Amino acid sequence: xxxxxxxxxxxxxxxxxxxxxxxxxxxxxxxxxxxxxxxxxxxxxxxxxxxxxxxxxxxxxxxxxxxxxxxxxxxxxxxxxxxxxxxxxxxxxxxxxxxxxxx
Numbered sequence: 589x590x591x592x593x594x595x596x597x598x599x600x601x602x603x604x605x606x607x608x609x610x611x612x613x614x615x616x617x618x619x620x621x622x623x624x625x626x627x628x629x630x631x632x633x634x635x636x637x638x639x640x641x642x643x644x645x646x647x648x649x650x651x652x653x654x655x656x657x658x659x660x661x662x663x664x665x666x667x668x669x670x671x672x673x674x675x676x677x678x679x680x681x682x683x684x685x686x687x688x689x690x691x
Contacts, residue, residue, distance in 0.1 A: 590667065593689065597671030603684040605670045613647020616640045 590610045597603075608614075620640040668689065676683025 592666070593668050593670070593691075595670045595672065595689075597673050599671060600673045600675040600679075600684070601677050602671045603673045603687075605668060605687060605689075607651070608667050608669060609647070609651050610665055610667065611647055611651075613644055613651065616643035616647070620644060 617640075620637060623637055670687050670689060672687040674682050674684050674686065
């Protein structure tokens with residue numbers, strides 16, 4: 589599934605929101621993480637993994653610029669992750685502001 593909004597949490601120190609994208613950058617990251625048989629020295633030899641890493645970097649920078657400078661996740665390609673925990677850090681004291689999401 590590729591949800592547009594995911595509300596979760598109870599991790600107090602993880603309060604907030606973050607935009608994620610279901611794009612080629614995510615697909616490249618997943619391919620890169622599925623690699624097997626790599627070693628510290630072998631990873632320095634240019635291979636297809638380098639191309640996947642460059643794609644992840646490119647799409648990550650593009651995602652940051654899109655999220656920060658433009659309109660955030662858009663279309664069917666983005667998702668907003670929201671952790672609405674109200675307690676501050678590891679305490680029981682209320683300290684985080686409520687998260688409001690406009691639909």
